[in-house]
Amino acid sequence: MNEAMTVAGLGEEGIIALIARACPTAGPGMVIGIGDDAAVLNATAGRTVVTTDLLVEGTHFDWRYSSPADVGHKALAVNLSDVAAMGAVPGLFFLSLGLPPGTAVADVEGFAQSMGALARASGIWLAGGDTVAAPAGWVVSITLHGQCRAEPVRRAGARPGDLLCVSGTLGEAAAGLRWLAGGRPVAGPASAWVARHRRPEPRLALGQWLAEHGLVSAMLDLSDGLATDAPRLAAASGCGLDIDLDTLPIDPTLIDSFGVAAARRLALAGGEDFELLFTVPLDRYGALVGVPVTEIGRVTAAGTRWLDAGHEQPPPRAIDHHFPLS
Amino acid sequence: MNEAMTVAGLGEEGIIALIARACPTAGPGMVIGIGDDAAVLNATAGRTVVTTDLLVEGTHFDWRYSSPADVGHKALAVNLSDVAAMGAVPGLFFLSLGLPPGTAVADVEGFAQSMGALARASGIWLAGGDTVAAPAGWVVSITLHGQCRAEPVRRAGARPGDLLCVSGTLGEAAAGLRWLAGGRPVAGPASAWVARHRRPEPRLALGQWLAEHGLVSAMLDLSDGLATDAPRLAAASGCGLDIDLDTLPIDPTLIDSFGVAAARRLALAGGEDFELLFTVPLDRYGALVGVPVTEIGRVTAAGTRWLDAGHEQPPPRAIDHHFPLS
Numbered sequence: 001m002n003e004a005m006t007v008a009g010l011g012e013e014g015i016i017a018l019i020a021r022a023c024p025t026a027g028p029g030m031v032i033g034i035g036d037d038a039a040v041l042n043a044t045a046g047r048t049v050v051t052t053d054l055l056v057e058g059t060h061f062d063w064r065y066s067s068p069a070d071v072g073h074k075a076l077a078v079n080l081s082d083v084a085a086m087g088a089v090p091g092l093f094f095l096s097l098g099l100p101p102g103t104a105v106a107d108v109e110g111f112a113q114s115m116g117a118l119a120r121a122s123g124i125w126l127a128g129g130d131t132v133a134a135p136a137g138w139v140v141s142i143t144l145h146g147q148c149r150a151e152p153v154r155r156a157g158a159r160p161g162d163l164l165c166v167s168g169t170l171g172e173a174a175a176g177l178r179w180l181a182g183g184r185p186v187a188g189p190a191s192a193w194v195a196r197h198r199r200p201e202p203r204l205a206l207g208q209w210l211a212e213h214g215l216v217s218a219m220l221d222l223s224d225g226l227a228t229d230a231p232r233l234a235a236a237s238g239c240g241l242d243i244d245l246d247t248l249p250i251d252p253t254l255i256d257s258f259g260v261a262a263a264r265r266l267a268l269a270g271g272e273d274f275e276l277l278f279t280v281p282l283d284r285y286g287a288l289v290g291v292p293v294t295e296i297g298r299v300t301a302a303g304t305r306w307l308d309a310g311h312e313q314p315p316p317r318a319i320d321h322h323f324p325l326s
Numbered sequence: 327m328n329e330a331m332t333v334a335g336l337g338e339e340g341i342i343a344l345i346a347r348a349c350p351t352a353g354p355g356m357v358i359g360i361g362d363d364a365a366v367l368n369a370t371a372g373r374t375v376v377t378t379d380l381l382v383e384g385t386h387f388d389w390r391y392s393s394p395a396d397v398g399h400k401a402l403a404v405n406l407s408d409v410a411a412m413g414a415v416p417g418l419f420f421l422s423l424g425l426p427p428g429t430a431v432a433d434v435e436g437f438a439q440s441m442g443a444l445a446r447a448s449g450i451w452l453a454g455g456d457t458v459a460a461p462a463g464w465v466v467s468i469t470l471h472g473q474c475r476a477e478p479v480r481r482a483g484a485r486p487g488d489l490l491c492v493s494g495t496l497g498e499a500a501a502g503l504r505w506l507a508g509g510r511p512v513a514g515p516a517s518a519w520v521a522r523h524r525r526p527e528p529r530l531a532l533g534q535w536l537a538e539h540g541l542v543s544a545m546l547d548l549s550d551g552l553a554t555d556a557p558r559l560a561a562a563s564g565c566g567l568d569i570d571l572d573t574l575p576i577d578p579t580l581i582d583s584f585g586v587a588a589a590r591r592l593a594l595a596g597g598e599d600f601e602l603l604f605t606v607p608l609d610r611y612g613a614l615v616g617v618p619v620t621e622i623g624r625v626t627a628a629g630t631r632w633l634d635a636g637h638e639q640p641p642p643r644a645i646d647h648h649f650p651l652s
Contacts, residue, residue: 038414043371
């Protein structure tokens, strides 16, 4: 490739300018944005949420299965999902980007345009960051700020008797990744699964609505899969869960293609659902009529049980997606 | 190595617990810290500065020359240096850490203890972060928040007639790295240069003092070297600089060991000085008597000139430390 078309040819200032053109860079409360040693923000009254996620090539994305535009979307989406899980409204973000010096400028352009599009759609803007050479592969680190209009919803807060609910459907992102890894043609229902792997849609509006109407006692976003994340909510709340495996929201196409057992494994441990898992006090449950969420269990005093038609099952094997042992 | 002694054996929750033990984790305004989807901060009145720096193995550090404890210190120090350059007081930080699964737990312990020691010494605390597998090498991303007690000092703000000053001495960190790369024994004066490469000391107290006494019109921290960073300050301020090469503060041991010309090149373009470069209105200069800073030039209307005994020299070759072309 012509060196002038690589990031080494473009140089740090050129990369920063490219990203700043692709993303919104102004918003309320910004005093100093991109280009100084630090951003300066005017503190507004109230509570700020801050979340940060690090994505590394080879762990979180693979160029055989995702484009730079997919990664630009996803890196921001996973942070937005964390803000959604607090019931907060996202605001500004910082982007640190590590790039191999031979990276094509067109790839950075695709990444930045897609990130900018999601930022614009989410009403958020870029406040600063860092751009460095990363010899062994792309590194994307985002820190996202948000504002709480209501009391932030923690993982702690579930009480025995509350209902356990989840938004959307589970397992499709993991199915999409496995489909791509299997080298099968992406068509028919697989297109939707692959899209959920490549471009997750954070549940911002739902998270804010649940928080602002005081409907939830605890909430988190499902990034590692229900088998890992549900026990986290239970542990943080100091309570237990009864989870009905036969009520898990799984898209019928997943069951048709993989069978019930494999589809359920994907829904439990596949990860990257970026749906909201939350608990609802019984007397608030009526407010959820018509909202696309599914009741999948109940909060108990202690101990997480996985039930199939009322019969206790062995706990599903959780996967440490961050440090898998094999 | 025994798998139980690696981060893959310890698992994500174990790594987070290790880091949380090593670093202070509480401070003013924290509502929710480590362990939820996001941190929640109670906004205090006034202005917040936010800076973020990404360090990647192979670009920013090399295990042949630095220990995990060195990297833990340096990753936080370079962020503290940015806050110092705004004249602000650092507060909480977020740490995202990418680790190869085979990383020894003892190495993460060394990294975290050293970071924790600098955090404690700087009066700052860890508010959250992310921990992921990074197959190709360590990745350290830090986002640091600070508070402005005075008006934040920008890069823009220098006015013709102001004096250009720099703290400390220049070139030693770069000399230390070259010394290590040359495989020479680290003894005598080289010990001090190597220490400046491995464990830079951010100029927090000086930055705050300059800002709070209204002594400076513009400021940045020297991370890429004077040859790159001085023109940045001039460009941001829309003015020029006359820089006197014969006044650059260079430690005599550097000149003794490398000669004047090479020592000056290190001071101009070596990078990683983490000293403060700032401009002082003439009528404030008296307040700097006794402060360890050196006047190295003057702000002019336009054009940066490099002078040696009053004679203009060709501009020093700047190095793009982020995306070096060769």
